[in-house]
Amino acid sequence: MPTYAIGDIHGCNRTFQALLEQLPLQPGDKLVLLGDLIDRGPDSKGVVDLVFRLRExxxxxxxxxxNHEQLLLDAIADESAWNRWLINGGLEALESFGLARPDQIPELYLDFFRAMPFWYETDGFLCVHGGPDFSLADPLENEHRLLWMRRWYADIDYQWLGDRTILHGHTPEEMEMIETQYRNLETGRYLNLDNGCVYAYRGMLRSDLGRLLAFSLDEGKLFVQKCVE
Ligand SMILES: [Mn+2]
Incomplete structure (x- = not known):
């Protein structure tokens, strides 16, 4: 089944749509979104609604x-965690719903966030938002770490990994570095698909960021869409 992995969307729904238009998508094809669909960008609700439509x-x-979906869920579970989510881009997400308080988010969306798995394996690819924690006996055992891990490439246990390749997001990376990972995929066995798309919208572009990326697992092709928010 043709499968495409897509990096951190962060509410950049127009860019998400533009990227999807680049893909030769057929009904039945699979998309793997690597987490952080929401927060910071202009239309978090629209991103989730688009996922619903794609499924239909x-x-x-x-x-x-x-980690951003987790911050939202933590806020729903405990009012004292509201601020932590809101100051980390949750306010923009809440505004996209036209709501003033996290506890007003409709159950339909909460069920969607609650159902999100912490990792996913398909066709020789291990997909995870932050990354595995190779300091643990089972690098996938600590769910919290999977959401927040950074800078783990030097610790990869290739025996544990076997013939799999890791696809991840979470840490905005410049295109040059991503393209190097892409060229070395056979040996390195990891690819970051987060080029910090939302930072173009936020006007915080200090470096070569601002694109949303998709990777075709079957053809090994990289698709690049500039932020159009
Ligand atoms: Mn993240």
Whole structure:
């Protein structure tokens, strides 16, 4: 089944749509969103609604949990965690719903966020938002770490990994570095698909960021869409 992994969308729904238009998508094709669909960008609700429509259209859409979806769920579970989410881009997400308080988010969306898996494996690819924690006996055992891990490439246990390749997001990376990972995929076995798309919208572009990326697991092709928010 043709499968495409997509990096951190962060509410950049117009860019998400533009990227999807680049893909030769057929009904039944699978999308794996690598987490952080929401927060910071202009239309978090629209991103989730688009996932709902894609599913109605017959696509299999696997939406991994990112640290931002976890911050939202933590806020729903405990009012004292509201501020932590809101100051980390949750306010923009809440505004996209036209709501003033986290506890007003409709159950339909909460169920969507609660159902997000922490990792997903398909066709020789291990997909996870932050990354595995190779300091643990089972690098996938600590769910919290999977959402927040950074700078783990030097610790990869290739025996544990076997013939799999890791696809991840969470840490905005410049295109040059991503392209190097892409060229070395056979040996390195990891690819970051987060080029910090939302930072173009936020006007915080200090470096070569601002694109949303998709990777075709079957053809090994990289698709690049500039932020159009
Ligand atoms: Mn993240």
């Amino acid at each position: 259209y017959g696509h299999r859409v696997v939406c991994l949990r990112g």
